[in-house]
Amino acid sequence: MPDFLVISADLAWPLAVLLAWLAGEFIHRYTRLPRISVYGLVGFVCAQAFPDLFATEAGSPVAVMANVAFGLILFELGYRVNLNWLRVNPWVAVSGLAESFATFGIVYLIASLWGMDTMPSLLLASLAMSTSPAGVLRVINEQRSSGQATERLLHLVALNCVLAVLTFKVIVGFWVFNTSGSLTQAISLSAIELVSSALLGAVCGMLVPAVLRRLGNLAREGTLAFALVVVILVAITHAYDLSPVLATLAFGLTARHRRVAFTRTQRNFGAIGELLMILLFVFAVSTLDWNNVVNGGMLAFVLLIARFAVKTAGVAAFSQLSGIPWRKGVATGMALAPMSVFVVLLLEQTKNSGVVFIDELAAVAAMTVFMEVLGPIITQRSLIWARETTKEE
Amino acid sequence: MALEPFKESTPLTMGVELELQLVSFSDYDLTASSPDLLHLLAQKPFPGHVTPEITESMIEINSDVHTRHSELLAQLHEVRDTLVQAGEKLNIGICGGGTHPFQKWVDRRIFEKPRFKEVSSLYGYLAKQFTVFGQHVHIGTGNGDNALFLLHSLSRYLPHFIALSASSPFVQGGDTLFNSARLNSVFAFPMSGRAPFTLSWDEFANGYFAKMEHTGVIKSMKDFYWDLRPKPEYGTIELRVCDTPLTVERAAALASYLQALCAYLLDRKEEAPAEDDYLVYNYNRFQACRFGLDGTVVHPKTYESLSLREDILTTLRRMDPYAEKLGGSAALNHLMQVTHMGSDAQYLRDQFAASGSVEGIVDAAVQRFRGRR
Numbered sequence: 177m178p179d180f181l182v183i184s185a186d187l188a189w190p191l192a193v194l195l196a197w198l199a200g201e202f203i204h205r206y207t208r209l210p211r212i213s214v215y216g217l218v219g220f221v222c223a224q225a226f227p228d229l230f231a232t233e234a235g236s237p238v239a240v241m242a243n244v245a246f247g248l249i250l251f252e253l254g255y256r257v258n259l260n261w262l263r264v265n266p267w268v269a270v271s272g273l274a275e276s277f278a279t280f281g282i283v284y285l286i287a288s289l290w291g292m293d294t295m296p297s298l299l300l301a302s303l304a305m306s307t308s309p310a311g312v313l314r315v316i317n318e319q320r321s322s323g324q325a326t327e328r329l330l331h332l333v334a335l336n337c338v339l340a341v342l343t344f345k346v347i348v349g350f351w352v353f354n355t356s357g358s359l360t361q362a363i364s365l366s367a368i369e370l371v372s373s374a375l376l377g378a379v380c381g382m383l384v385p386a387v388l389r390r391l392g393n394l395a396r397e398g399t400l401a402f403a404l405v406v407v408i409l410v411a412i413t414h415a416y417d418l419s420p421v422l423a424t425l426a427f428g429l430t431a432r433h434r435r436v437a438f439t440r441t442q443r444n445f446g447a448i449g450e451l452l453m454i455l456l457f458v459f460a461v462s463t464l465d466w467n468n469v470v471n472g473g474m475l476a477f478v479l480l481i482a483r484f485a486v487k488t489a490g491v492a493a494f495s496q497l498s499g500i501p502w503r504k505g506v507a508t509g510m511a512l513a514p515m516s517v518f519v520v521l522l523l524e525q526t527k528n529s530g531v532v533f534i535d536e537l538a539a540v541a542a543m544t545v546f547m548e549v550l551g552p553i554i555t556q557r558s559l560i561w562a563r564e565t566t567k568e569e
Numbered sequence: 570m571a572l573e574p575f576k577e578s579t580p581l582t583m584g585v586e587l588e589l590q591l592v593s594f595s596d597y598d599l600t601a602s603s604p605d606l607l608h609l610l611a612q613k614p615f616p617g618h619v620t621p622e623i624t625e626s627m628i629e630i631n632s633d634v635h636t637r638h639s640e641l642l643a644q645l646h647e648v649r650d651t652l653v654q655a656g657e658k659l660n661i662g663i664c665g666g667g668t669h670p671f672q673k674w675v676d677r678r679i680f681e682k683p684r685f686k687e688v689s690s691l692y693g694y695l696a697k698q699f700t701v702f703g704q705h706v707h708i709g710t711g712n713g714d715n716a717l718f719l720l721h722s723l724s725r726y727l728p729h730f731i732a733l734s735a736s737s738p739f740v741q742g743g744d745t746l747f748n749s750a751r752l753n754s755v756f757a758f759p760m761s762g763r764a765p766f767t768l769s770w771d772e773f774a775n776g777y778f779a780k781m782e783h784t785g786v787i788k789s790m791k792d793f794y795w796d797l798r799p800k801p802e803y804g805t806i807e808l809r810v811c812d813t814p815l816t817v818e819r820a821a822a823l824a825s826y827l828q829a830l831c832a833y834l835l836d837r838k839e840e841a842p843a844e845d846d847y848l849v850y851n852y853n854r855f856q857a858c859r860f861g862l863d864g865t866v867v868h869p870k871t872y873e874s875l876s877l878r879e880d881i882l883t884t885l886r887r888m889d890p891y892a893e894k895l896g897g898s899a900a901l902n903h904l905m906q907v908t909h910m911g912s913d914a915q916y917l918r919d920q921f922a923a924s925g926s927v928e929g930i931v932d933a934a935v936q937r938f939r940g941r942r
Contacts, residue, residue: 256595261660320676322593323625324605327660330595389925499609499658564601566678 188229189238189455192222196458210556212314212457216516216548219458230462239524240414242459245452246310246521247406247424248445250337253309254428255402257334267498268328272335275490275509276305280343282482287539290475295354296537298347303519303540304483306340307333308551310456311514315555323564324500325508329555332491332512334425341421341522345370348526369418376412377423380405381430402431403445421522460520461548464541472538480543484554487512507562514551516544572774572782572790575713578804580835581895582709583828585632585641585820587813588622588702589652590669590934592662597931599626599672599700602661603680609655616647623685624677624700626669634709637896638825645817653939662935665820666917667702667737667751667812671927674698684791695758701751702813704734706824707805708831713770715835716799716806720764721842722834723797723827724850727810728857728866729881733904734811734823735861736913742927748861748914751812752854760787761794762851766844773799796854810854815913815937818903825900829888832895840870861912878908 349366495505
């Protein structure tokens with residue numbers, strides 16, 4: 177007779193994904209809330225109700241699939257970013273730098289005043305700089321949003337991701353140096369990892385469009401080829417402890433700027449991309465511990481409000497200079513709310529390298545849970561307020 | 570409300586309207602960015618006029634009234650440079666072309682303006698499918714009778730303008746085999762096609778227009794989507810069959826060609842227009858849309874079959890003295906080149922072959938509008 181528990185464990189993830197999808201469809205139909213908010217909620221409830229069934233080891237198939245899903249999103253983001261724009265209109269980049277570093281400063285300040293140690297405060301501050309491309313891109317695609325707020329949002333998210341990863345890795349490097357005293361280990365965990373990841377992605381970004389060009393029939397092959405290379409990139413970065421975030425983002429960016437031919441990828445990478453995305457959002461919160469959420473809840477609440485205010489003000493401050501009205505600037509800043517999936521995967525990936533922070537950063541767990549549900553809703557409302565979403569005529 | 574009186578205007582003055590595409594540099598699809606672009610353009614004086622169009626992925630620019638080709642072209646250059654600069658600041662590509670090669674009409678958003686909302690609620694999806702881009706040319710006619718005379722006399726030359734301006738071979742990602750597929754979208758509207766035959770403004774205003782207004786089907790001249798329509802408030806006739814060309818040089822050349830043709834027709838050297846001229850009208854129009862310069866048209870008076878390219882070349886030569894007098898010789902030379910080198914539709918097909926993708930076509934169109942190719 178088969179062991180009931182073993183079967184349940186095997187079934188747990190597929191059933192959770194199915195449940196999340198169904199709940200997402202129903203709730204979206206009646207409330208118009210973003211589906212991904214619902215996925216996160218279902219994931220959190222499932223993981224708290226059956227902690228043993230949803231426990232995932234680093235490197236488990238579910239974690240790898242979640243990383244692939246995130247890789248696809250980062251590639252899609254990179255593929256839509258026009259670096260030349262940041263040169264022509266530098267105020268867009270300036271607003272991104274300003275809101276990121278102001279967020280770092282304010283979060284570090286609040287965490288220190290709250291009594292947290294320096295290192296965890298710095299790490300928390302670097303994580304708060306980020307904006308999760310998963311939440312933002314999904315909402316943009318779901319709402320079929322277009323206009324200046326949308327366009328700027330995409331570019332700012334990419335900038336935030338890069339800045340957050342760089343800052344986070346540098347701080348992790350210092351942390352390792354402080355605790356182990358080994359400079360080699362510290363550098364290999366930060367500088368070498370960052371440079372190799374970006375290079376790996378950039379090389380793929382040059383090779384793939386060139387190969388596609390030779391193959392011809394680009395419209396059909398593009399999406400599949402890019403998706404396959406994202407899968408391979410995630411596998412390589414996993415095997416060699418590199419950063420999948422930087423590698424896939426660099427892949428997208430280079431592929432866009434090096435493309436010999438102009439092919440689009442299918443939004444969300446089609447149905448398989450959608451499936452992986454549900455898994456990603458369910459997975460992201462399943463890694464969190466309810467005790468941490470409770471312990472860090474109050475601080476998280478304060479930090480989230482501060483982060484939201486600083487990001488909104490940071491983008492809005494440069495809106496007129498960069499050529500858009502205040503209203504759109506404020507909407508763009510507000511839409512930068514999501515951060516969960518990015519943070520979880522960054523921490524998961526760091527855990528692979530043997531550095532575990534999640535317990536020191538109880539507030540991160542709480543921030544992640546709040547933002548997994550609230551972040552996409554705020555982005556959606558901001559884009560509607562900016563009048564950039566498609567309404568029924 | 571009766572039709573307003575036909576405004577007196579200086580004959581042979583000209584003005585140009587261009588509907589332009591707003592393209593995202595992220596994926597080369599149309600982007601709903603006209604509110605953003607109009608906001609930015611409103612910060613500084615604009616060398617002409619810029620207005621929203623029915624969907625938020627389009628804008629329309631208008632030139633002032635000109636008498637000479639060089640002045641018109643200079644203003645269009647200024648307008649283009651201002652637009653390109655503003656577009657770059659907002660990461661928006663701006664280009665001509667009668668259709669966007671792969672946009673999906675269902676993704677379009679109607680601009681927040683009562684008239685556009687009305688049109689959208691009346692015509693349903695046709696309004697979004699009307700995301701096509703045309704060039705309109707106004708020519709001053711002096712009075713209403715002249716306007717109707719010119720309007721009907723020009724019907725025989727309409728295929729020239731369709732073929733010379735054709736720049737919409739691709740729709741929804743595929744080659745339509747038409748050179749101007751845009752006009753097929755216009756034909757779906759019930760008030761499209763040709764104006765009723767009358768050469769008297771009184772008869773038109775108090776007869777046809779008054780009756781149509783009485784039926785409740787139309788309220789103003791704006792409700793007619795005719796290929797050529799009188800515009801009493803400006804004292805002009807308006808040619809509406811041209812696709813927006815890929816360059817402002819071609820736009821100016823087409824306007825000057827129409828100006829020279831009107832000068833020639835007002836000399837009354839041709840047999841007067843007649844209702845029977847319209848027997849071959851739709852056929853000739855189709856030939857020009859489908860085959861462009863390679864089409865074959867039927868002469869409405871003699872029923873002789875003519876190569877459209879040859880007919881254009883002959884007419885351009887006949888217009889030479891008129892163009893010279895009006896300062897439009899350079900414009901006719903430009904169009905002469907088009908008959909040899911091929912239209913914008915041909916250029917776009919070449920770009921598709923070279924880049925292997927519809928996105929490549931849009932990129933080429935954006936670069937060409939800037940004058941960089």
